[in-house]
Amino acid sequence: MAKVIVGITGNEKEMPAMSGIQYVAVAKDLSEGVKQAGGLPIVIPIGQPEMAKDYVYVVDKLILSGGQNVDPRFYGQEKEIESDDYSLARDEFELALIKEALRQKKPIFAVCRGMQLVNVALGGSLHQSIQDHWQEDVLGTSHQIDIKPNSRVSQLFQVGTQINSFHRQSIKELAADLVATAHDPRDGTIEAYESKGQHAILGIQWHPEFLAKNCSSNQRLFDYLVKTL
Structure with a gap:
């Protein structure tokens, strides 16, 4: 039986710093979570929007990974904060991927920035700046979540589950x-959502890939993506 192919959106990172050399970058733990679930991960580099149709065609499911802020022009606002943590090219390309995934009926698992971008793609908006949602230690958790009963998240996580937090928008x-x-x-920040209708969409504000090695619930998210979503 062929493995489920999961496309993971990549970011760009300059390495070494100040060298001018750009690498395609994605957290290894994202691809490891997919592999542990029995899927075949493929990293999708930032490209032109017209490339989205072919990328989505060759994958079975799509992960939108974390990264930069979403440019507020895509939800009808002007920038309210001083920050250079944006990538217009990435926004445009990933919005095209989302559109194609919906058109081709491919499931979407959206993490952190990805969750925010899917919300924007579907007509929602964002808080451009929030406080107290960035933990200093990459390892570990920072707060618990309240989970809606009879939801996809409630099937995977117990009441009182602790999560990590690495986002400056919501x-x-x-x-x-x-x-x-x-x-x-x-403070009521939305930490997870799912689609109401026929589209298979699961959005998570935290980074389950950083917790999956030591937390079976977070690994079950990847199992759910590969085997069920």
Whole structure:
């Protein structure tokens, strides 16, 4: 039986710093989570929007990975913060991937920035700057989540589950086609959502790939993506 092919969106990273040499970059733990679940991960580098159709065609499922802020022009706002942590090329390409994944009926698993971008693609908006959602230690967790009963997340995580937090933006207005399924009890931040209709979409605000090695629930997210979503 052929393995499920999971495309993972890549970022670009200059290595060594100040060298001018760009590498395609994605957290290894994302691809490891897919492999542990029995899938075949393929990293998709940032490309031209017109390339999205062919990329989506060759994968079975799509992971939108974490990274930069989403440019507010895509949800009808001006920039409110001083930051250079944006990539217009990445936004444009990944928005095209989302459109194609929906058109071709390919499941989407969206992580952190990816979750925010899918919300924007479907008509939602973002808080451009939030406080107290960036933990200093890459390892470990920072707060728990409240989970909506009878949701996809509730099938994978127990009440009181602790998650990590590495984001400086968050969902403001949730797109009409999505339903929130987990929140941060401290301030109500949406930590997970899923699609209401026929499209298979699961969005997670935290980074499960950093927790999956030592947390079976977070690995089950990848199992769910490969085998069920």
